[in-house]
Amino acid sequence: MSSSDIHSELQRVEGLWFPDASLILRAENSLFRVHSSILAARSSVFRDMVAFPQPRELEGGEGDIVDGLSVVRLHDSAAEVEVFLKAIFDSSFFERPPIPVDFSAVIGVLRLSHKYDVKYLFRRALSHLDSMYPTSLQEFMDVVYGEPDAYSHVRADLSPPVTMHMATLRAASEVGASWLLPAAYYRIASASRFMKSSKGCLSIADIQRCLTAQTAFVRATAESHAFLRLLPAPACQTPANCRATVSTAYGILDDWSCDQEDCDPLFGWVFDCSGPPCAHCAEMAKSLYSAVQESFWDRLPSIFGLAEWEELKKMEAAIMESTV
Numbered sequence: 001m002s003s004s005d006i007h008s009e010l011q012r013v014e015g016l017w018f019p020d021a022s023l024i025l026r027a028e029n030s031l032f033r034v035h036s037s038i039l040a041a042r043s044s045v046f047r048d049m050v051a052f053p054q055p056r057e058l059e060g061g062e063g064d065i066v067d068g069l070s071v072v073r074l075h076d077s078a079a080e081v082e083v084f085l086k087a088i089f090d091s092s093f094f095e096r097p098p099i100p101v102d103f104s105a106v107i108g109v110l111r112l113s114h115k116y117d118v119k120y121l122f123r124r125a126l127s128h129l130d131s132m133y134p135t136s137l138q139e140f141m142d143v144v145y146g147e148p149d150a151y152s153h154v155r156a157d158l159s160p161p162v163t164m165h166m167a168t169l170r171a172a173s174e175v176g177a178s179w180l181l182p183a184a185y186y187r188i189a190s191a192s193r194f195m196k197s198s199k200g201c202l203s204i205a206d207i208q209r210c211l212t213a214q215t216a217f218v219r220a221t222a223e224s225h226a227f228l229r230l231l232p233a234p235a236c237q238t239p240a241n242c243r244a245t246v247s248t249a250y251g252i253l254d255d256w257s258c259d260q261e262d263c264d265p266l267f268g269w270v271f272d273c274s275g276p277p278c279a280h281c282a283e284m285a286k287s288l289y290s291a292v293q294e295s296f297w298d299r300l301p302s303i304f305g306l307a308e309w310e311e312l313k314k315m316e317a318a319i320m321e322s323t324v
Contacts, residue, residue, distance in 0.1 A: 012033070017031070023050060102154075106125050137294060165184050189211075231243075231285060
């Protein structure tokens with residue numbers, strides 16, 4: 001293929017092609033012409049890269065030259081390079097939470113800001129993911145079961161939703177953001193049919209972890225509702241009705257199957273299906289169930305072979321509070 005044929009396949013990315021800039025980057029078939037001085041000021045990797053003359057030859061022996069400038073090839077996806085460069089050259093494109101941003105942009109900026117050592121963007125991307133995958137139980141409950149706006153600024157642009165959690169798992173593992181992993185693993189393993197979306201999205205090791213976790217989740221779901229045997233509460237004023245409600249709840253648990261339903265031990269869904277007990281029984285059930293939730297959350301990292309929460313939070317603080 002001639003040089004002209006090669007160049008005809010290349011696309012100059014609108015908004016990231018500055019005619020007066022001196023550095024041309026290529027990712028797949030996309031070209032970006034940007035200011036090397038700005039890129040070098042943000043990234044230590046690019047600072048070192050532009051400090052040396054670039055070779056004027058392609059792997060095939062032809063000069064990779066566009067508009068008289070040598071082209072620097074990046075072995076990254078064009079989509080991720082585009083959002084990464086936009087985050088650098090357009091200050092309004094990738095702002096701190098809660099400014100809206102696409103999920104795929106968060107992942108792209110996270111990966112490349114880590115790879116090319118752009119620390120402020122790396123921390124910014126992590127702050128977006130922190131809102132989706134918190135390390136505290138209360139924040140997690142708000143995100144998953146409570147406030148609909150808990151992370152609504154991160155626009156879901158992958159479908160089905162479980163693939164977002166898979167993408168987070170891969171990216172967080174790659175960049176060493178281990179504190180995001182327990183919540184991401186949970187969101188995947190608690191989806192009973194995650195295997196249908198796992199092809200090409202999860203490693204064999206991660207699939208095995210999630211399948212093993214589902215066994216633990218099934219057991220925990222049953223154990224988490226052990227409080228039912230303590231009802232009705234001593235102060236219950238409608239014991240007959242509440243005993244009937246508890247009996248219905250037991251029936252729902254007996255019929256529940258993780259093959260058809262999500263394995264979600266943190267969500268006390270039984271009374272949503274069986275009807276609420278009286279106020280006294282509901283208060284007692286809530287207190288007992290909250291203790292079970294806390295206990296499960298404390299051991300969640302260990303289910304996936306991760307460090308304890310205390311250690312994970314130290315990792316988070318070391319990165320997010322760094323000023324370097």
